[in-house]
Amino acid sequence: MKLKAAGKAGAARLPVGARTRAPLVQAALTGAYPDARCELEFRDPFELLVATVLSAQATDVSVNKATPALFGRFPDAHAMSVAEAEDIEPLIRSIGLYRAKARNLAALARQLVERHGGEVPNDFAAVVALPGAGRKTANVVLSNAYGYPAIAVDTHVGRLARRLGLSAQSNPDKVEADLERLFPRERWVFLHHALILHGRRVCFARRPNCPGCVMRDFCPKIGVTEMQPETGQVPA
DNA sequence: ATCCCGAGGG
DNA sequence: CCCTCTGGAT
Structure with a gap:
């Protein structure tokens, strides 16, 4: 029936x-x-992760325009982990959604340092658990940085x-x-x-x-x- | 379902 | 003016 x-x-x-x-x-x-290929500009998994978080509801062009100065100031997770959201905001303002993204990046960098030795984990569940990173971001980061099929x-x-x-x-x-x-x-x-x-x-x-x-x-x-x-x- | 949000294009 | 942009958190 x-x-x-x-x-x-x-x-x-x-x-x-x-x-x-x-x-x-x-x-x-x-x-x-x-x-x-991926059109976000990055030199290592950390930069790719940050750029991908920033790319939410934004064009890759606008992200690539802001990230050089951002990575100049915060070259890795350790450097960014000691920043406050207010320190990040002016560097990413032109991208849009900048307050939420700055808050997420500060928390994300701290979590990378505290739980993963400052490195981007090669693990889907761990990346999805990061502030500001959802399933889409995790797939982009793992596939482009570690060859993960996604x-x-x-x-x-x-x-x-x-x-x-x-x-x-x-x-x-x-x-x-x-x-x-x-x-x-x-x-x-x-x-x-x-x-x-x-x-x-x-x-x-x-x-x-x-x-x-x-x-x-x-x-x-x-x-x-x-x-x-x-x-x-x-x-x- | 709603909010976040500036920049670029038509 | 309007819509859209490599979404995620609440």
């Missing part, structure tokens, strides 16, 4: 056609963005996954689970960066350049985006 197969415990259903679209997406992105889901990755019919989820954690089911593990990190790059260059949040998209032939949202020229609004 129960037609509804999976309860809350089971994995959510993928969009129709996701399994056949995934390899097409992978091939198109590999061809279009063979050199996709697809960090940010605003771009989530939007493109939905438009491309790879996930029907709005929750980033569920989108991540869908994408990791659809793509081979060794391509996860590349696909994360390639989806972001495509979101920045072509599949904009507001007015995507569908005619110039390498995936226009199989994207289920093609056409939908051209139906609302006045507002420029596009269904997610």
Whole structure:
């Protein structure tokens, strides 16, 4: 009698056609963005962690503009751990959300010193537990610093996954689970960066350049985006 | 669900 | 003017 197969415990259903679209997406992105990589500037795992925390709801360009002075003043976790939030604020003000981020960074640096010897732990649970670092930040840091396989889901990755019919989820954690089911593990990190790059260059949040998209032939949202020229609004 | 928040683009 | 930007904490 129960037609509804999976309860809350089971994995959510993928969009129709996701399994056949995934390899097409992978091939198109590999061809279009063979050199996709992290665009945050950093010299070591600590700098990557700080830059990623700062990148929440901010562009990588604005983060990269502020971090040289920030790292000049606080080159490592030990130096930053003795800072007050008020000492950090003026250095990151231009990024936005600066009070919460300064408070988090001061607490984060202290936690790195107190619990991890001043180093960024190579451990997902430990990074997620740091102030200001959630699942997305932990995935970015571990994949770029330590080669950990992950697809960090940010605003771009989530939007493109939905438009491309790879996930029907709005929750980033569920989108991540869908994408990791659809793509081979060794391509996860590349696909994360390639989806972001495509979101920045072509599949904009507001007015995507569908005619110039390498995936226009199989994207289920093609056409939908051209139906609302006045507002420029596009269904997610 | 709401708040944090400056900078850049259309 | 409006929306968006490699989210996270409450």
